[in-house]
Amino acid sequence: NAGVTQTPKFQVLKTGQSMTLQCAQDMNHEYMSWYRQDPGMGLRLIHYSVGAGITDQGEVPNGYNVSRSTTEDFPLRLLSAAPSQTSVYFCASRRTGENTGELFFGEGSRLTVL
Amino acid sequence: GDSVTQMEGPVTLSEEAFLTINCTYTATGYPSLFWYVQYPGEGLQLLLKATKADDKGSNKGFEATYRKETTSFHLEKGSVQVSDSAVYFCALGRGKLIFGQGTTLQVKP
Numbered sequence: 001n002a003g004v005t006q007t008p009k010f011q012v013l014k015t016g017q018s019m020t021l022q023c024a025q026d027m028n029h030e031y032m033s034w035y036r037q038d039p040g041m042g043l044r045l046i047h048y049s050v051g052a053g054i055t056d057q058g059e060v061p062n063g064y065n066v067s068r069s070t071t072e073d074f075p076l077r078l079l080s081a082a083p084s085q086t087s088v089y090f091c092a093s094r095r096t097g098e099n100t101g102e103l104f105f106g107e108g109s110r111l112t113v114l
Numbered sequence: 115g116d117s118v119t120q121m122e123g124p125v126t127l128s129e130e131a132f133l134t135i136n137c138t139y140t141a142t143g144y145p146s147l148f149w150y151v152q153y154p155g156e157g158l159q160l161l162l163k164a165t166k167a168d169d170k171g172s173n174k175g176f177e178a179t180y181r182k183e184t185t186s187f188h189l190e191k192g193s194v195q196v197s198d199s200a201v202y203f204c205a206l207g208r209g210k211l212i213f214g215q216g217t218t219l220q221v222k223p
Contacts, residue, residue: 004157033210042118042203042215043158058210090157103150103211105157 002026006091006106013081013113021076021109023091029104030096032074036060036087037108043090049074050096081113116141120204120214127194127221135189135217137178137204147171147180147187148205152216158203161189194221 007022025032033048035058045058049068063085065077074093078085088110092103121136139147146165150158162171167182176191187204199221204214 031209035213040215042120043213045210045212048210092158102160102163103158105159107155107157 004091004093004104004106006089006109008109009107010110011112013078013111015082015113017081018077018079019081019111020078021089021091021111023074023076023106024072025074025091025093025104026072027093027095027104028071029093030071032068032091032093033058033103034064034066034074034076035090035092037090038087046076046089078111081111083113085111086113087111116145116206116212118204118206118212118214120202120217122215122217124218124220127219129196129221129223130193131221133189133191133194133198133219135202135204135219137187137189137214139185139187139204139206141185141206143208144182145206145208147178148207148211149176149178149187149189150203150205150213152201152203154200161202194219196221196223 004025030051034046035043044060047066049055088108091106094103117140148163149161151161152158162173164171164180170179178189201216201218203216205211
């Protein structure tokens, strides 16, 4: 009963370092997405994917890259971390073709950039 | 573009009090509307939804009605419990979801 699994749960980076936040789901969901959560800002969409090999930008894509080589995995890459990327990151997925369907969220990854 | 505005928190209530968290939206067409809840240290989970005007979503004693004329989707509960303490997010969408800023609810015994 794993659902959406994110790793790591906590990470501290120095400015300029790179890292990848991992997201995996075992529900065979075609739609996957990444959000960042900041105080007073709610959740903002970074990137999303409607299936393997297809990705698109959300509201705040700058500084982040994604790829979708399999249905299960949707990693988020920070190529050169900046303090403005300090945030809590959530991966979420749902079935495609159900635009009113429930988004399933991971538990989040808290990133601090010094 | 589409947007969601929630009442600012935090909201502090005593147990068994009546809860209202206001949510208004701006959107083209008629998107689906959602309330998500985030308990401390966890991800968001769907609380309720409504897919068309005048629909009422309900779950765990919470209710919200999709009001097209006032572009609102206010969350209500008749008697809150300490276990309802969480952050509540209003959202709209037809695929990609747009979230409000969240409202923190604290219920005291």
